[in-house]
Amino acid sequence: MEAVNAEIITIGDEILYGQIVDTNSAWMGTELTKLGIKVKQMTSISDSAAHITAALDDAKTRADIILITGGLGPTKDDLTKDVLTAYFHTSLKLHEPSLADIAAIFEKRGIEVTELNRQQAFLPESCTPVRNVLGTAPGMWFEQEGKVYVSMPGVPFEMKRMMTDIVLPNLKAHFKTPEIIHKVIQTIGIAESILAEKLEEWELALPPHIKLAYLPYLAGVRLRLTGAGDDATILEQELQTEVEKLSQIIPKYIFAYGEVNLEEAVGNLLKEQHLTIATAESCTGGYLAHKFTSIPGSSAYFMGSIVAYHNDVKIRELHVNPETLQQHGAVSEATVREMAENVRKKFNTTIGVATSGIAGPDGGTPDKPVGTIWIAYADEHKTVAKLLNYNKNRLLNIEYTALVALNLIRQSLAATVDE
């Protein structure tokens, strides 16, 4: 089956100047992919007639579907409608239903329709208007030489409503598309290159219609298997089989399947095992607690945290032995173990986790350079400490420490299960 290809063109100087991040394209990319339509290119251009025309000419050499957002406002710097009218050799004509929609919006605001907005109801004769119930700019659906062109406003909630209600269903009906299924496997604690070596043999044996992508992040790699075929059931089975093979090669690095982040995966483990947790944070400064509490329902297992940024707080609130700080310093295995054990007792939780390190950019010493970070996990059976030597920049050091701490919890809980 021929793959159906799409391209997305977003129009507006504010995107090129970096004043807004173009989130429309990613959203449309996700929705088209779900329909099994392959997005070949995303293009952002300025409100220039020549450039819009060139972008259309370029896009139609690769794509069957061209989705355009932006440049439909009522002001004179919005050119998209006039450019499309010329591009398809047609002319503007008043579209009464659109005028009625625009009038309704102004009635809500209790004001008269302005002449500028009235002009928005004039649409190219050769297009099928796409209704916009949330704004004054109707969309336009054109067909030419078997290709479909759809123009929509750049306002995200207007575009999304039009895509969901009208454009996506019509594209699905208009084009025969192959089934596309994605499987995401989340790993942590292994570098992309080492992962690739471990998976090489299996990856080379993948059938041609199943592809693997490596999506690295700070502490691991997201793996994405994408399969294309005619029968969704068979494809789902094929992908499931490959995911199982993969899981057997790198079991201990996988923390979740699908779009689940690490703090959510750890939260689920804590919930399933009816455990509670508290954190004692120096270098992460509350960020680890934030990771836990960013998950809805985390109050079921996360009791709280003591951010002991100052040594007095480590002594007064976490009862770290002053001699420990004296002898070993705040950034030491001895200190972080006491912090984890004591916060667990203090908050009466099953688990206590602690961090203490030098996030930088200042505070490093020859024997403890910036990036020297201690993490400890404590439960009723054991206390485990881990030393990190990692230095990108302050915020990344904090983020990385939180991820490694979460993974240390995950590994301890997994081990508990294995026993």
Add this chain to the structure above:
Amino acid sequence: MEAVNAEIITIGDEILYGQIVDTNSAWMGTELTKLGIKVKQMTSISDSAAHITAALDDAKTRADIILITGGLGPTKDDLTKDVLTAYFHTSLKLHEPSLADIAAIFEKRGIEVTELNRQQAFLPESCTPVRNVLGTAPGMWFEQEGKVYVSMPGVPFEMKRMMTDIVLPNLKAHFKTPEIIHKVIQTIGIAESILAEKLEEWELALPPHIKLAYLPYLAGVRLRLTGAGDDATILEQELQTEVEKLSQIIPKYIFAYGEVNLEEAVGNLLKEQHLTIATAESCTGGYLAHKFTSIPGSSAYFMGSIVAYHNDVKIRELHVNPETLQQHGAVSEATVREMAENVRKKFNTTIGVATSGIAGPDGGTPDKPVGTIWIAYADEHKTVAKLLNYNKNRLLNIEYTALVALNLIRQSLAATVDE
């Protein structure tokens, strides 16, 4: 003076599938615009040799500078380096300094350099390598027929570091661009539309070579004045004059000039006034402490935090009166005032700040819907409480609460100064 044009090409299926939002392009667009370089197009394409080549051919018809990110990983789905090697009719050669950088990264991790990563040190002979101190993929700077092509990794923090340290300064030196000066004025607590009304008269009176941009964010608007001219000294004076006029129109909404964020501005106030602070957090769950501790040197004024996510912790650690919780609930003015006052006493700081609210999506009630959030500020003279009703989503509610809490501190300290 001829305008210098640039295009940005981002490579990666994950962008086209909509699995990640391309934030690199917006960041590069902002930085290029600051140099007075005009971005003509942003293009996102897949890891396909033919498509990458076509995109380069297309881009060079419009641009003097072509910046490329992505596709430099060590795995076989990363094609950019090979495509560029062929595109510029050159060949790969081992670049020793890059190999040394890669080796250093692996040494830190305490593991051997893999063969895949070693191959990343082989670079096209005709390029000038762009050093990457944060990752294993070096960048490449090519020049051909007066045009500059730069390839960088897609990992945002690696790309940003390379752009800031090497690529942007070299582009500025290589191309003749007009003098461009930017002045950023940071505001908080005022909506864009109201700000625009207050500034309208002044904005209309701006000379034609000075432009104002409104860059709204969660809790306010960043204002950017951009001036273009031939004489930097005169331009600097003109801009300074306009910034002073502006400041007199909206003094109490401005928290900083230049690229200073709110937590840094508040941190500076605390440092200047030799004050110390501690936080007691329920709904922000440690995020407010993270905001403070994300600033280097914050240990000078930030003592710590008690994240009291569970009511037991509010009672045991923050000594909130059980009757207060009983009568008014955890999300109440009475509770948040006690939290702020008690954390201040407990940590022996000059200031205590507390948050308690319903971040959602669950936990709302008819009289206290999701987004009901109380914030309190306490010092030796007074305790001030503030109620928020704001509901976007859990993470935005948390972020917004932290920003309003920081602004409450700023306003209190500014008032102290005025007295």
